Amino acid sequence: MKHLSRFLVASLLVLGFSTANAQDENNPWAVSIGVNAVDIFPTGGDLPIQGEIFDEFFNASDHWNILPSVSKLSVGRYIGDGFTFTVAGTVNKIDKLGETPDGTQVSADDLSYYAADARISYSLKNVLKTGWFDPYLGVGGGYTWVDEVGAGTLNGSLGFNFWLTENLAFNLQTTYKHVFEDYAASNYPPTHFQHSAGITFAFGGKDTDGDGVFDKDDECIDVPGLAEFNGCPDTDGDGITDAKDDCPDTAGTAEFNGCPDTDGDGIADPKDDCPTVAGLANLNGCPDADGDGITDAKDGCPNEAGPAANNGCPYQDKDGDGVLDKDDNCPDVAGTVANNGCPEVTEEIQKTLNEYAAQVLFDSGKSSIKAQSTKVLNDIIKILNEYPTAKFTVEGHTDSQGAAKSNQRLSDSRANAVKNFLTENGIDQFRLSAVGYGEDRPIASNKTRAGRAQNRRVEINLVK
The missing domain is CATH 3.30.1330.60 (OmpA-like domain)
Structure with a gap:
């Protein structure tokens, strides 16, 4: 095919641009391959072979020029805020020029068609709040050659990406290419539509920790985590990320910042001196069966209330004289209260x-x-x-x-x-x-x- 080198040059130009057509900033790069169809007729042009705008727009059999092979390559990069910049190279063969006003089809002898185009497009996906359906509008320009004649074009595009996966989409696009120069009927390219269909592959998102959450959305870039926690880990699986979890290796509850309360006494295990036995907050989670303010573990008499000075045990009155041993000067001999527990000399x-x-x-x-x-x-x-x-x-x-x-x-x-x-x-x-x-x-x-x-x-x- 004549001028194939022009298409190769256009393709290299496309690959050399830092541009994108991707789903979003997580996959900023996109490469598309597909087929294209050139339709000269429904453009509202001045040539006799062109009809009114959008006239017989979908009449593919009579007006569309299609090369039965891969004939379009585009590469792009996401810019931000829904905008992408795309460059594309296409090749085709023109044998249908349109039709005369009386309906006679006008043919050509396999004219070669080459184009290099660039556009800025805006995705409506976020506006429509959809995930897989991604319509977009684009505006740009390029240069088109039909056989030996070339001309600059002003382009307006409407396209649709149907995202099959996060990275793979089926693409449909139609572009109106307005030629700046005036051409006679025998000179080309005239103003025309170019349609395309293909597959788009988005890539380039950076995922440092390999957890499937791109760095842009990953709040824990260097540590593998979970998508529901924006890329942060939850080692113990309690629904609280490790960074906010006081007990990252042991499942707990949000009430206790991710720590468990094994004995259910309302005191988290790390702060509970007796984590397996229900106790009191003022005793750091330890029990006090006799209520004397001394934990059972340190109470010499856990079931009998007694003072701390006597190791939690009640004071005894061994001689039964009514004076506690601690106050009894004669603890082994019954005495009188008046004589401090000692017997009085009668x-x-x-x-x-x-x-x-x-x-x-x-x-x-x-x-x-x-x-x-x-x-x-x-x-x-x-x-x-x-x-x-x-x-x-x-x-x-x-x-x-x-x-x-x-x-x-x-x-x-x-x-x-x-x-x-x-x-x-x-x-x-x-x-x-x-x-x-x-x-x-x-x-x-x-x-x-x-x-x-x-x-x-x-x-x-x-x-x-």
Whole structure:
């Protein structure tokens, strides 16, 4: 075919342009191949072979010139906001020039047809809010050769892309090409329509992380994600993207920013010190069965309320005297509240003590205790041990025989001798004091032998 090199040049020109005809910015590049048909008749031209505008527009059998092979190639690039810029190269063979007013068909001897065109088109897909149906309007210009004659054209286009997939579309287009120059009937190209049909393949969208969401729409460009989350991942599948998920590896709920609440106590597991057991918010999700403010795990008595100072256990009263052990100075011996839980020395006990103390015997004129007094002293120790917090005074007394000063010394020595025996046998020394009164506090007459015997004595009296 003559002038085939012109078509090749036009095709290379098309491939060299940074233009597009794609679905959108995600697939900015598009390549289309197909067939074209040239129709000179329904253009409203001045030549006798041209009819009124759109006259017999679809009369393909009488007026359309079609080359039965791939005869159109276009390449383009999406510009933005619905606009694309496209360049196309076409080749055809003209053997139908139109018809005379009397209806006679006018033929030609296989004139060669070549065209290189460019256009700006606007997609109505977003206006119509459709996904697969993509009509567009275009305006542009180009240069057309019919055999040896060429001319510039002003082009207006109407086309339709029917998107079969995201990248593949079936394309239909018709273009009105207005020739600027005036030509005689024997000179071409005249003003004409050019129709085309073909397949469009859109490509070029960048998807850095390979998740099927193009970078333009991918909010997590470097991490594979899901389309419903604009390309961001949801590792645990709980419907919350990892970037907003406080627990990205464990499924949770939106209420807890993607974290679970295993025990259902309203506290998210990461903030729950007891995530598998329902508990209280003020105890970081741990239970407190007895309500004493101490978590069961740290409560020595989880089912009995007690103070923290006693490890969550109630204070005991082991001796049952009504004074808690913590306040009981004698926790093992029943006492009285007035005496801080310790038993009080009654008058009867006091009397018994002094009955025993009166039986303590000393060597004559000395402070040494006779051996036979050991038993009675041990009886005194038993009584004193029953009142562990009571304090006593050991008092020494003499009769009036002899010098008063000597009697005083003797009473002091004997009182201290009894005190020392008691402390040496287990009585706390701080509970006892010793004092001698000499002959100053007789309890009987010193004029009789029996009276003097009663006055020579030791007493053990409670300090009140």
